[in-house]
Amino acid sequence: MIKQIAAISLTGLLLAGCQTTNPYTGEQEVNKTTKYGGVGALAGAVVGGLANGKKGALAGAALGGAAGAGYGYYTDQQEAALRQRLQGTGVQVQRTGNDLKLIMPGNITFATNSYNIQSSFYSVLGSVALVLKEFDENPVEVVGHTDSTGSRQHNMGLSEKRAQSVASYLVNQGVAGPRITYFGAGPDQPIASNGTKQGRALNRRVELNLRPPAQ
Template sequence: MMISKLPLAIAAASLTFVAACDTTGPNQRQNTQQGALIGALGGAAVGAIANRDESNRERNQSALIGAALGAGVGAAVGDNLDRQAEELRRQLRSDVGVSNNGRNLVVVLSQDLLFATNSTAVSGVSQRELGIVANSLNNYPNTTVNVIGHTDNVGSAAFNQDLSQRRAQAVASVLVNGGVSSSRVRTLGAGLTQPVASNASAEGRQANRRVEIVITPN
């Protein structure tokens, strides 16, 4: 029966996940472990379903093999995100944000660092920081890059939408000029629609004026 193989598939995935865990690395390689678990569970399920016409024993064997392969792929993706995040944090300025949620990596640069008021010309300081990001993207090529511009709520929605799009395109151009394939890079202007702080204060508006570089494994 289908139920009879489920505990074995889950156990196989869990055992593979435990074996893949490395608690000696920075932050205990949490995203490597998460990727291994997700990959193991997915691989076990695919292995079992793909061989549903075979005997229980053969299906369980397929689930074990799928779990092992899935864990390896998932762990590799998570490990790459961990490594890339650690490298970027070491190399970039302290006021450039780098966050890693296990699914993608987000680099956040303040628009006040990137641009002069109402300008889309990337500053010299930010050219250097974006050069570091471009080099990292070239070292980890199997990803898609979304560059998203954001503004505060000063001015009309239409003005901010256009400004955020042009600033996202300016940042993307620097990355492409740094050797990143244009086929990997997408741009989006979010305007004032996705604030991370209240626009009621100067500090909040400053936080909302930003460009996010979202790096997602393929």
């Protein structure tokens, strides 16, 4: 039992060293690759320790860490590539766990009441397509959003057409069609108050959701 506890304690030290500084926000956060590798190592250590004592715990930690870090590492690399290519474009990159979200404000993607992509945004979407082709494991969900001005029926239709326009452009740039789904959420998923001009501007957007592939 003492040997098993020692192995688990060693893994705990690995997890304690996960803290890094986000270069974009300056905040302390857990490095995703280290986090999932550490969790895998912990599980491997427990299983290996129960089976073969100290030697089994250490071997289990190594194998578990490599498996656990796999998709976390993939997402780390994809996030870094997106941030590099989209810096200064107005597109936000958000991450929650291993989910990535690209938020494309309406003022840089479409003219008012139009679903034709503005020509000035072609190069930005082209950069997104390059990353999606390099990191081709994620399904891509494209969601159009509007503010609450006008009828709900009109906003639902407009948001879906905008999502379709972005999805079609990505396919035309070589992103595999079967990876992509799209739909319009209209005014139903606001991220700010529709009671102010600034809030309505934030709500008019297209989002790309990149999630881990189904196992």
